Amino acid sequence: MRFSPTTLAVSATLASLASALSSSLQQVTAFNDGPTKAGMYVYVPSGVSGPAPIIVAIHYCTGTANAYFSNTQYANLADTHGFIVIYPNAPSSGGCWDVASTASLTHNGGGDSLTIVNMVKYAVANFGGDADRVYATGSSSGAMMTNVLAGAYPDVFKAGSSYSGVPDGCFYVAGAQPGQDTPGWNSQCSGGTLIKSAQEWGDQVRSYYPGYTGSYPKMLIWHGTADTTLAYPNYAEALKQWSNVLGVSQTATNQNTPDAGYTQSVYGTTLVGYSGQGVGHTVPVHEAVDLAWFGIA
Template sequence: MADTGDAGAGMRRFRPEGGGGSGGSKLKAVRDFGSNPGGLAMKVYAPPGLKPGAPLVVVLHGCTQLAGGYEASAGWTALADEHRFAVLYPEQRRVNNPKLCFSWFAPHRAARDKGEAASIRQMIETMTARWRLDRSQVFVTGLSAGGAMAAVMLASYPEVFAGGAIVAGLPFGAADGVSAAFAAMSQGRDLDARSWGDLVRAASPHEGPWPRVTIWQGADDRTVARANADGLFAQWADVHGLDADRARETQVGRLTWKTLGDAVELNIVAGMDHGVPIDAARGERAAPYMLDVGLSQARATLAFWGLERQAHRQAIRSAPSRARPAEPRQAPPSPPPAPVAATVEAVITKALRAAGLMK
């Protein structure tokens, strides 16, 4: 793993440029967004004619990925066109990490006002100011190392985010170095809920309210252990002052869905390995770590955040009852990568029963 420390990029005039890391990408590069202590690249998408006051979704790719490739598979820009929000794609650079992993496990690069976390915060500030976006509707999602980095951002800057989505990621504070990162990925870290929550509370001076968090994990993930999803659920339940053991659990097809009101939820997808669940029937595209299981994490997450209120129940309702044939196993990245209120739950339960998906 290459870790070059805090490489500054300097100040340049704001200038969007073409290029997103994949042919035909809608993403634009922005060179001037601050001192950039983490040495990251900034890629953005704003739908034509986007009005002031729109939300912002921050998307963090996984190891071996670039922003353009993630964008081409996950469908966030198509959703941005449909539901009128802006998208920010921070992008890791090979000079920092040859496998393009965010440095979620390095305290000097993944903490408030430090390294990559500070660079992402600068990107958010630049984008919200440039497009006059709604600062109360900023959200972050990420896969694997990007999911762990999303957890870093939620813990380090909780006042910035209204919600987060962590896919095949790890709890904040799960590791503080390379060896600890490998151990956490393979088996998790054994902490009780209060200890997990204390790590978040110690990461910033913020005292609440806290971001809403949805967590996604493949039941057959062979890269990041299931214990990490459970740790994330316990961590954010405790931060919200809730008891993870009192969660409501629903099973529909291959999806096990645990909720604590509208604050925290955990989604476990049976038969799925390491990656983002996507639905090719909705225009999303399968790729390494972008797994077509007939369930759209992006759409379900959008609805959990309240940006598209019907998508979550539609995604749950359409969850396939049988696992598709297993996908060829992909080699895991060699370095460490780097819910609804009770009344709404009742409505969803009623709809699922009417559709024959629940008894």
């Protein structure tokens, strides 16, 4: 995860705005529902009335819950729109999420994915969260986890927004174990050379929750053409995957949307891709677009 000078300036501005928030980021020390040791941090706006929507905002490798809280505007917008934000904190020393183990890629199988789902359940039970309005978003490793949650727990999440990630399960490494200090890394995937058909990608997602017949979350997929960390071909692979899972095909292409230099690819009402020309790793978070996609604002 690399920050440009502009991003650092924005981060400083957001940090100064933190004092204007109605509440503060809280570490939920009472949460111990694992199975991994990911930390639960939460922002609950003062006076929020339940049941309130929940956004799970997931940090990148080398990041922390506190960093993602400071470097994004979800907390500020939570004050305006009355939703709860969960900021999970990765248990690994490098701050990466387990998106490689069979456990994390399996419904109720374990790993960091189940720990995050248990955070959602805790927020519903203790903070007035709405179990029917739960959404996930994240950058880089957090984007990968967003896809994992959407695939393994479609009964929990209604929508996702993935910034500069890879297809769900692309990082699978045979023998990777949940709770490892350094989760598995898949160089073929990160390099953009792991290519599958849409059907193969879709079947991989469906294998995480055998017998599930309900709907899957609608998805936003963001990627920059100049990404040298998680190569740009992963963008097309992710769109292939989710178009198959959601049973949709491309219906429109719009230039300079939502910003100049971005190309929007629309797949009906359940899948949208955003390709940023010349954008590196990672795509800047577009919180307002996310909230509209989630139906919160």
